[in-house]
Amino acid sequence: MIVLHKYIAAWGLPDISPFCSKTEIYLRMAGWAYTTKTGDSRKAPKGKLPFIEMDGQTICDSSDIIDALEARADHPQGGPLDAGLSLADKAAGRALQSMLEEHFYFITAWNRWGNDAGWAVYQEPLLQYVKQMGIPAFAAGLVTGLIRRDVIKSIRNQGMGRHSEAQINAIGVKLLTALGDWLGDKPYMLGEQPRTLDATAYAFLIGIWDAPINSPLKAYMQSRPNMVAYCERMKARYWQTGS
Numbered sequence: 001m002i003v004l005h006k007y008i009a010a011w012g013l014p015d016i017s018p019f020c021s022k023t024e025i026y027l028r029m030a031g032w033a034y035t036t037k038t039g040d041s042r043k044a045p046k047g048k049l050p051f052i053e054m055d056g057q058t059i060c061d062s063s064d065i066i067d068a069l070e071a072r073a074d075h076p077q078g079g080p081l082d083a084g085l086s087l088a089d090k091a092a093g094r095a096l097q098s099m100l101e102e103h104f105y106f107i108t109a110w111n112r113w114g115n116d117a118g119w120a121v122y123q124e125p126l127l128q129y130v131k132q133m134g135i136p137a138f139a140a141g142l143v144t145g146l147i148r149r150d151v152i153k154s155i156r157n158q159g160m161g162r163h164s165e166a167q168i169n170a171i172g173v174k175l176l177t178a179l180g181d182w183l184g185d186k187p188y189m190l191g192e193q194p195r196t197l198d199a200t201a202y203a204f205l206i207g208i209w210d211a212p213i214n215s216p217l218k219a220y221m222q223s224r225p226n227m228v229a230y231c232e233r234m235k236a237r238y239w240q241t242g243s
Ligand SMILES: N[C@@H](CCC(=O)N[C@@H](CS)C(=O)NCC(=O)O)C(=O)O
Pocket: 017, 018, 019, 041, 047, 048, 049, 050, 060, 061, 062, 063
């Protein structure tokens, strides 16, 4: 049995972290049996969540987890989700994944941690999480405030946080435009079948669409029926609320 160490679910999302959502959605897409545990990122082997435990082994990083599971001979679907993809589709999938995880991530992070209205919403599940990690209720506000300060600093260090908020969102809309145009009228990101890229794409899109944070990113998604339909399609197949 696989144990997925993650943060916590909120607003109907698998997790407040897109990387934890990605991993859990992948586990469902591929049909792996798993349980979840609220993980302590301070004690995680790489200081980040998610990680999994499987057969006495610990694997960190959502992509390494997916790669390890995809390579297993006992894959529940008999073979990897990406089997049979052309080299061009594999390359496009890799590029889109990187765009979302290494670029778009910092835009979504800004909308949650940097923007005051976003923070007012995001702090709620974070308070719950830090309390579950043993922080006394009276100190939880202070602790989440300190984490916020560190995350904002890391977004500045990465570079995204040097832009104005309007510029950050304008970059975000450009990336969403690219993703929406790539999706077009296909049911899934790489065609008729869901592939590993869909775990990433869905995790990042529902982080915008289902989180109760109003932003230019959400407004843009509202204007793209194909992206909204994609989220509904993935949710109906893999993430019925409460399941
Ligand atoms: N490349 C990693 C990224 C994971 C990641 O950035 N997790 C964040 C939450 S979204 C985290 O745990 N941060 C805790 C920290 O940096 O202290 C993956 O794909 O799993």
